[in-house]
Amino acid sequence: MADLALSRPRIRPGTPVAALVLGAAVGAVLLVPLLLPLDQSAVALDRTTLPPSPAHPGGTDDLGRDVLHRSIYGLRVSLLVGVVAAVAAALVGGLIGGLAGLLGGWVDRILMRVIDTISALPHLLLGIFIVAMLRPGLGAVILSIGLTHWLSTARIVRSELLSLRTRPFIDAAIAGGAGRTRILTRHLLPHVLPKIALAVTLMIPHAVWHETSLSFLGLGLPPHLASLGNMINDGQRSLLAGAWWSSIVPGAVIVAVTLAIAALAGRWRDHLDPRVRAELNL
Amino acid sequence: MSLVAESVSAGYRGRRVLNGVSLTVAAGETVGLRGPSGSGKSTLVRVLALLHTPDAGHVSLDGVRIEGVRHRVPVSVRTRIAVLFQSPRAASDPRLTLADLIAEPLRAVRRPREGIAARVAELADRVGLTADLLTRRPHAVSDGQLQRACLARALAHRPAYLLCDEATTMLDASTQALVASVITAEQRETGLGVLVVSHDPALLSRWADRVVTVAPPRRSDISAPQPT
Known part of the structure; x- marks a missing residue:
């Protein structure tokens, strides 16, 4: 076992690749709109469905728009929606899970049954229902994701608090004179907050996919605005005509970025656990 | 001056672990507590440490009956009783x-x-x-x-009573001796009352002034500690 632990690589090879991919994506999202602004309504019918070339590395779509340029704009929307929605979901989940875990008893039982009931419904269906109830747009998409993705965070926070509350180190702190506020702020929250932050990070890829799915179904951003879901949807038409790049390029962008975020979040999760950190010799 | 459990019954979710147990730890004395696994030794420690609510009976500290447990007990009272966990x-x-x-x-x-x-x-x-x-x-x-x-x-906090719940079980012999010597020195200095829970008869006979045995409750049996 000791040999196995020692033979593990100090840095797993996926980590630098994921960091590079995410760094490039964030850099592109921040710099491209400054250096190469995109007119979202512009079309160029003289250069439709051109394959990838040095002038258009991602090719052009059936309206002559640069696919890679629009994918970067689409990624900007996806990341914005993903981060804001994941934070909103974590806040809702953290609050509800915190109440269940700290108060316990009938409050816990009622909240857990509510969570079980919502969990039984398909997320996407619930998301579509929420967007349909509101005016379609960025706000509705964020709300739809926030209200459907808080369940896992609530469960994580609740179970963590229930487990921590009965640990002898909490008993030792109480016996040592710590009041309720100190127990909460010094002994419970510092253990729970990194897990909430990690849940946010792991949720971002889900939220990005959810936004893309809603846009693909025509319930996200207006069709002329670049969003990865809109682009994949539009690209379907060109696929049959041989213009594979119009769907593949935005698809590859979302796969690469969500995988990179998930890999870095997994790495962070390992780093947060002192036992795993010691085992990996980090 | 003493820490007293009087006719304490306690359990978890309806399962009775202690049944009418009484125990006194006087200031300056070391009381050994032994008993088979499941006899409620740790539960008795938690009741005495004001961390677990007894179903019946009560705990008194220096003649004053303590109401409530955990945060309901004033800090000045809680900090007079310290616990060393296993x-x-x-x-x-x-x-x-x-x-x-x-x-x-x-x-x-x-x-x-x-x-x-x-x-x-x-x-x-x-x-x-x-x-x-x-x-x-x-x-x-x-x-x-x-x-x-x-x-x-x-x-x-320079407590008046220290409850050691099998605190030396996981330690090597030299650390066991060090822990015992530190507690004994503190006892000489401050008159600390000590409760030592252990499965080890040799340790209890060396360290404790007296040893009480707690038996697991069986149906209507009352597990009153018996001095040995």
């Missing part, structure tokens, strides 16, 4: 360094910062923890070193 790892917040672990009870009652640093240094010296060890976190020290830090933490 597993130092479970009893230590993994985020804190050993110095912070020892300082935590003092910070909890808002002692002045300079006083805390001096007291931590004094306690660390007493239990034989070097400055290097004090900067480490629990996962980076041995069970023995961590239990010594837990002992220092337990003594931080």
Whole structure:
């Protein structure tokens, strides 16, 4: 076992690749709109469905728009929606899970049954229902994701608090004179907050996919605005005509970025656990 | 001056673990407590430490009956009774360094910062923890070193009573001896009353002034401690 632990690589090879991919994506999202602004309504019918070339590395779509340029704009929307929605979901989940875990008893039982009931419904269906109830747009998409993705965070926070509350180190702190506020702020929250932050990070890829799915179904951003879901949807038409790049390029962008975020979040999760950190010799 | 459990019955979710148990730990004496697994020794410690609500009976501290448990008990009362748990790892917040672990009870009652640093240094010296060890976190020290830090933490408030719940079970012989000698020295100095829970008859006969046995409750049996 000791040999196995020692033979593990100090840095797993996926980590630098994921960091590079995410760094490039964030850099592109921040710099491209400054250096190469995109007119979202512009079309160029003289250069439709051109394959990838040095002038258009991602090719052009059936309206002559640069696919890679629009994918970067689409990624900007996806990341914005993903981060804001994941934070909103974590806040809702953290609050509800915190109440269940700290108060316990009938409050816990009622909240857990509510969570079980919502969990039984398909997320996407619930998301579509929420967007349909509101005016379609960025706000509705964020709300739809926030209200459907808080369940896992609530469960994580609740179970963590229930487990921590009965640990002898909490008993030792109480016996040592710590009041309720100190127990909460010094002994419970510092253990729970990194897990909430990690849940946010792991949720971002889900939220990005959810936004893309809603846009693909025509319930996200207006069709002329670049969003990865809109682009994949539009690209379907060109696929049959041989213009594979119009769907593949935005698809590859979302796969690469969500995988990179998930890999870095997994790495962070390992780093947060002192036992795993010691085992990996980090 | 004594810590008394009077006719205490206690359990978990309807399962009775203690049935009408009475026990007295007087100031300055060391009482040994033994009994088979499941006889309720740790539950009795938790009741005496004001961490578990008894179903019947009550705890008295220096003649005053204590109402409630945990945060319902005033800090001035809670800090007079310290506990040393069996597993130092479970009893230590993994985020804190050993110095912070020892300082935590003092910070909890808002002692002045300079006083805390001096007291931590004094306690660390007493239990034989070097400055290097004090900067480490629990996962980076041995069970023995961590239990010594837990002992220092337990003594931080100069408690009147110390409840050791199989606190030396996981330790090697030399650390066991060190823990016992630190507690005995504290007892001589402050008149500490000590309850030692252990499965080890040799340890109890060496350390305790008297030993009581607790038997597991069976149907209507009452597990009254029997002096040996």
